[in-house]
Amino acid sequence: MIRLHDSHGILLDTPEDRKAALPETVCWIDLVHPTPEEELQAEKLIGVEVPSRDELRDIEPSSRLYIENGAAYLTASLVWKSETDFAEIADVGFMLAGGRLVTIRYAEPKAFSVFAANATREFSGLDGRDVLTRLIETMIDRCAEVLENRSRRIDALSTEVFSRGSVKNPEAVTRDLEATLGVIASHQRTIAKVRESLMSLSRVTGFLQTMPEMSGEKVLKQRCRAMGVDIQSLSEHADFISENIIFLLDASLGLISVQQNQVMKVLSVAAMIFLPPTFIGTVYGMNFQDMPELSQPWAYPTALAIMAASALGPYLWFKRKGWF
Incomplete structure (x- = not known):
């Protein structure tokens, strides 16, 4: 699927004729689960090569952040499915070419839907660089939202775990605590994916500040530096939550051991x-x-x-x- 957004956030129709030129107002081209034919069409529309799905999966920094043929290629790993017990990481590609932003993704991170829904309010004659930085800001906000939600759930789980010590049925307590271990593992998995996402976004924002397209753009550079500070703060918060999860895991295992010792x-x-x-x-x-x-x-x-x-x-x- 190819989605075209103009500089005011309005979703445009994709040209049916592959030889047709893009409207001048288009600033963001979003490729969602693109087929090989759609990738070829996008390449003809923007005039540069679009990275394949396998190329997005490369983990070498030189393969994820580089400039080629006048276009900047960036790949970020974003957390998604964070509302479920099995959060995942999706590799999303970004291209800056000809003043336009092109995104390539094979997943549906919530940050994209939130950003697209607010596009008509956020956009006002923006170009691809503005869209990219604001989209990254939305991704960072999404990571913060996931951390906040998980932190509340972990606090509630901690209260529940330690309140089970007053139950006089050791067998029932042990069964509940053993089930809790799976919940704790789910929280730890999600936090680990968020930390991985923040690390990837940190590399992207650092690379943006060094790009030639950003030279002379003080506002964009300041925004990138502010995003770097936010990412650092969220990473420290994620570390703190991870330590709480480890403590909760140790406490649960200790309580299970105490209950089993009581039976013995x-x-x-x-x-x-x-x-x-x-x-x-x-x-x-x-x-x-x-x-x-x-x-x-x-x-x-x-x-x-x-x-x-x-x-x-x-x-x-x-x-x-x-x-x-």
């Missing part, structure tokens, strides 16, 4: 309580002829009394110690 303690106490009666019953269960007390009428109730006393003694001692 109960079993150990029960074994110690029934060990003396078992010993007495075993002694009088031996088949020896020379056991004179077996013929006495008081032998059986006496043995039962001794067995009961030997069980009651350890029980009262453990109870006094507060072991259960």
Whole structure:
């Protein structure tokens, strides 16, 4: 799909004739899941080569940030599907050519839909460089929104985890905590993807400041520097959230261990309580002829009394110690 936006944010129709020239007002060409035919059409419209999907996946800095044939090529890794339990990273390509911005993407990061929805208010005679910087600002704002949302959810989860310590059913608590481990892993995955996205955007904003197209553009350079400061601040906040997640993970594992130890303690106490009666019953269960007390009428109730006393003694001692 090819989407054309003019300098006022209005969505235009794509020329059906591949030989037709682009309207002069077009400042942003958005290629969404482009087919090979649409990539070829876009190349003819802008006059420069469009990177393929495989080229967007290259991780070398020289393959993600470079200038070729008068066009600037930038690739950023953006977090998306952050509302789900399995956040992902999408590689998005940006091209600045002839005063126009071209974006190539095979995913639907929310920042693009938000930016396009506000385009008619944000655009006012802008060119491709202005659109690029404002689009990156929207991406940074989206990362901040994801971090804020995850931070609230982690705080709520932390309260829930530590409140389970008052539950007197260790087995139920252990099951709940084991299920919580998956939720914690989901939060950690999302935060890791956001950190990766911020790192990528940091490289892009740094490269923008050195581009020849930015020479003499003080406003754009100041905007790029401000974005760099925001990215640094968000990266530190992401590190802080990540540390909280690690603490929450350790705490959950510790609580699981405590609950399991509680179960083992109960079993150990029960074994110690029934060990003396078992010993007495075993002694009088031996088949020896020379056991004179077996013929006495008081032998059986006496043995039962001794067995009961030997069980009651350890029980009262453990109870006094507060072991259960």
